[in-house]
Amino acid sequence: MTTTLTSAVKPRAEDSFAITFAPLSxxxxxxxxxxxxxxxxxxxxxxxxxxxxxxxVIALEYQAYEPMALRIFYQIAADIRLSMSDVxxxxxxxxxGRLQVGEISVLVAVGSPHxxxxxxxxxxxxxxxxxxxxxxxxxxxEDGSSTWVSIGxxxxxxxxC
Numbered sequence: 001m002t003t004t005l006t007s008a009v010k011p012r013a014e015d016s017f018a019i020t021f022a023p024l025s026x027x028x029x030x031x032x033x034x035x036x037x038x039x040x041x042x043x044x045x046x047x048x049x050x051x052x053x054x055x056x057v058i059a060l061e062y063q064a065y066e067p068m069a070l071r072i073f074y075q076i077a078a079d080i081r082l083s084m085s086d087v088x089x090x091x092x093x094x095x096x097g098r099l100q101v102g103e104i105s106v107l108v109a110v111g112s113p114h115x116x117x118x119x120x121x122x123x124x125x126x127x128x129x130x131x132x133x134x135x136x137x138x139x140x141x142e143d144g145s146s147t148w149v150s151i152g153x154x155x156x157x158x159x160x161c
Contacts, residue, residue, distance in 0.1 A: 009074040016091045017073040019066045024093050024104040033109035035088040040115035042122040046106040048099045056142035062096045062105060065134040069094070072133045079128070080110070080121045087112045087121050094135060105137075 016032045033041050048060045077090035089111040110121040140146045
């Protein structure tokens with residue numbers, strides 16, 4: 001699957017997408033991805049860890065170009081449905097602002113009749129989001145320094161961001 005922005009994709013009513021300052025809730029995202037036709041819901045939760053490459057992290061700060069990021073989210077869902085037509089729900093939420101260690105920064109959930117599709121779609125969604133969405137993070141280090149990192153740059157460089 002490849003994500004391309006050839007035209008404006010409109011999100012389906014049953015899907016849900018957001019860029020938000022508010023804390024993310026696993027329960028809320030799960031509920032949004034649930035459907036009576038699902039045999040599986042796969043949820044990927046990304047959170048702020050306490051180190052990067054052995055260097056102590058105290059917080060992350062996220063910024064996004066929201067209109068374009070949401071268009072990427074919509075396109076990800078459209079791409080999933082092109083290759084896996086049985087997928088019932090796609091939910092992608094990403095936080096912005098300053099997050100402390102342990103806080104959830106991104107939640108991706110996919111509901112479908114079968115687990116293999118749900119796993120594949122969820123992995124595609126997070127991998128594509130990290131590579132294509134205009135979302136940046138600033139790592140705040142224990143020593144008081146900080147560094148901005150494009151999430152897509154992490155993916156292409158092979159770093160553990």
